[in-house]
Amino acid sequence: xxxxxxxxxxxxxxxxxxxxxxxxxxxxxxxxxxxxxxxxxxxxxxxxxxxxxxxxxxxxxxxxxxxxxxxxxxxxxxxxxxxxxxxxxxxxxxxxxxxxxxxxxxxxxxxxxxxxxxxxxxxxxxxxxxxxxxxxxxxxxxxxxxxxxxxxxxxxxxxxxxxxxxxxxxxxxxxxxxxxxxxxxxxxxxxxxxxxxxxxxxxxxxxxxxxxxxxxxxxxxxxxxxxxxxxxxxxxxxxxxxxxxxxxxxxxxxxxxxxxxxxxxxxxxxxxxxxxxxxxxxxxxxxxxxxxxxxxxxxxxxxxxxxxxxxxxxxxxxxxxxxxxxxxxxxxxxxxxxxxxxxxxxxxxxxxxxxxxxxxxxxxxxxxxxxxxxxxxxxxxxxxxxxxxxxxxxxxxxxxxxxxxxxxxxxxxxxxxxxxxxxxxxxxxxxxxxxxxxxxxxxxxxxxxxxxxxxxxxxxxxxxxxxxxx
Ligand code: GLN
Numbered sequence: 001x002x003x004x005x006x007x008x009x010x011x012x013x014x015x016x017x018x019x020x021x022x023x024x025x026x027x028x029x030x031x032x033x034x035x036x037x038x039x040x041x042x043x044x045x046x047x048x049x050x051x052x053x054x055x056x057x058x059x060x061x062x063x064x065x066x067x068x069x070x071x072x073x074x075x076x077x078x079x080x081x082x083x084x085x086x087x088x089x090x091x092x093x094x095x096x097x098x099x100x101x102x103x104x105x106x107x108x109x110x111x112x113x114x115x116x117x118x119x120x121x122x123x124x125x126x127x128x129x130x131x132x133x134x135x136x137x138x139x140x141x142x143x144x145x146x147x148x149x150x151x152x153x154x155x156x157x158x159x160x161x162x163x164x165x166x167x168x169x170x171x172x173x174x175x176x177x178x179x180x181x182x183x184x185x186x187x188x189x190x191x192x193x194x195x196x197x198x199x200x201x202x203x204x205x206x207x208x209x210x211x212x213x214x215x216x217x218x219x220x221x222x223x224x225x226x227x228x229x230x231x232x233x234x235x236x237x238x239x240x241x242x243x244x245x246x247x248x249x250x251x252x253x254x255x256x257x258x259x260x261x262x263x264x265x266x267x268x269x270x271x272x273x274x275x276x277x278x279x280x281x282x283x284x285x286x287x288x289x290x291x292x293x294x295x296x297x298x299x300x301x302x303x304x305x306x307x308x309x310x311x312x313x314x315x316x317x318x319x320x321x322x323x324x325x326x327x328x329x330x331x332x333x334x335x336x337x338x339x340x341x342x343x344x345x346x347x348x349x350x351x352x353x354x355x356x357x358x359x360x361x362x363x364x365x366x367x368x369x370x371x372x373x374x375x376x377x378x379x380x381x382x383x384x385x386x387x388x389x390x391x392x393x394x395x396x397x398x399x400x401x402x403x404x405x406x407x408x409x410x411x412x413x414x415x416x417x418x419x420x421x422x423x424x425x426x427x428x429x430x431x432x433x434x435x436x437x438x439x440x441x442x443x444x445x446x447x448x449x450x451x452x453x454x455x456x457x458x459x460x461x462x463x464x465x466x467x468x469x470x
Contacts, residue, residue, distance in 0.1 A: 031164045089126070092328060160215060172210050179422070314356065401449065
């Protein structure tokens with residue numbers, strides 16, 4: 001069943017050469033076989049089996065009433081809420097917490113008969129690039145277990161890489177779907193901001209957070225996108241028109257593609273990633289596309305701007321975890337003040353605390369103008385510049401990450417080094433533009449890397465069409 005697309009699986013299910021029950025059993029077996037990768041924090045074995053059996057009956061007796069995603073087995077990141085199921089955002093602070101409602105995007109796929117197989121591990125509140133910031137321990141890369149999976153949707157990427165589901169729902173605030181997908185050799189897609197409801201995603205930085213999709217086939221991502229991109233009045237930042245299904249994909253034999261030479265030509269990029277990117281430029285040209293080197297003056301501001309704004313939003317969003325409303329409350333607390341401070345001190349991990357402090361700093365009265373307001377202005381300039389570029393170009397290409405998966409035990413000597421590795425992914429997040437990471441080869445140790453393609457806002461369908469070509 002490995003490598004079948006949803007279309008192929010559905011044909012087999014309708015023909016009777018495959019059943020949902022067998023499919024779910026196959027994935028469950030793969031989960032057991034790859035347990036040491038730590039991709040899941042919870043597996044819904046019984047629930048998935050029961051649902052599969054019910055679907056098999058429906059396939060036999062009422063095939064006309066089947067939802068569009070029948071036979072689509074999905075994993076769901078531990079940051080997307082599901083009624084009567086636990087959700088912990090990879091954090092101890094939400095231990096024991098069960099959701100009272102289902103995220104709108106998840107609800108949409110459930111209504112179309114998708115089967116949810118489990119909840120995947122992630123960096124705490126989506127903060128991280130290597131999935132070592134999870135309360136449930138690191139996720140391991142299937143290609144080399146001593147290496148990271150990438151993050152923060154590391155469990156999601158590995159769940160697809162290890163063939164334990166067909167598609168994974170993740171979230172992407174600054175690259176969390178694209179970067180682990182690249183490091184695991186699968187496809188990761190982040191839609192335009194406002195195209196998929198954020199209602200029911202645990203908030204990290206609301207003006208950046210998005211649902212993202214990881215899979216092996218562009219056609220599967222396309223199918224899931226057409227289901228999850230529906231208007232939802234519970235998310236005030238959603239577009240009411242130009243949603244995925246309403247978009248037009250314009251097939252051209254020659255697209256105009258731009259890339260930033262200074263961005264790719266830097267010390268931080270690994271030689272094999274660099275060479276593969278340049279080969280891709282040549283290959284795209286030989287396919288008949290026009291690929292031009294262009295300047296972009298804001299490169300050095302991307303990462304600082306992203307981290308100033310996201311930590312600010314995080315410090316505000318995470319104030320709701322006060323030991324009273326959700327999950328963990330310190331048993332040692334004696335006073336109300338203790339409840340707040342001790343629950344938060346014991347419940348949050350180190351990276352989350354660091355970001356709350358950074359965010360509180362940049363929002364503080366004395367520094368607000370110097371940091372937060374400045375970063376907002378820079379974000380606006382970056383958006384304007386990108387809009388200008390997309391007036392002349394269909395796509396921008398970049399590597400997904402300058403580096404391949406690193407050792408799980410590698411402690412960053414410079415705390416900023418890991419943040420800097422987000423250089424290529426945060427651009428689409430700062431501008432709310434769609435971006436997809438497609439596998440682009442492996443290095444000499446067999447570790448995969450990706451190429452990322454960005455398109456203008458609401459050009460998601462065009463982007464996926466092109467991703468399919470490459
Ligand atoms: N690595 C980035 C961060 O730590 C992106 C995370 C994400 O997209 N959730 O903020």
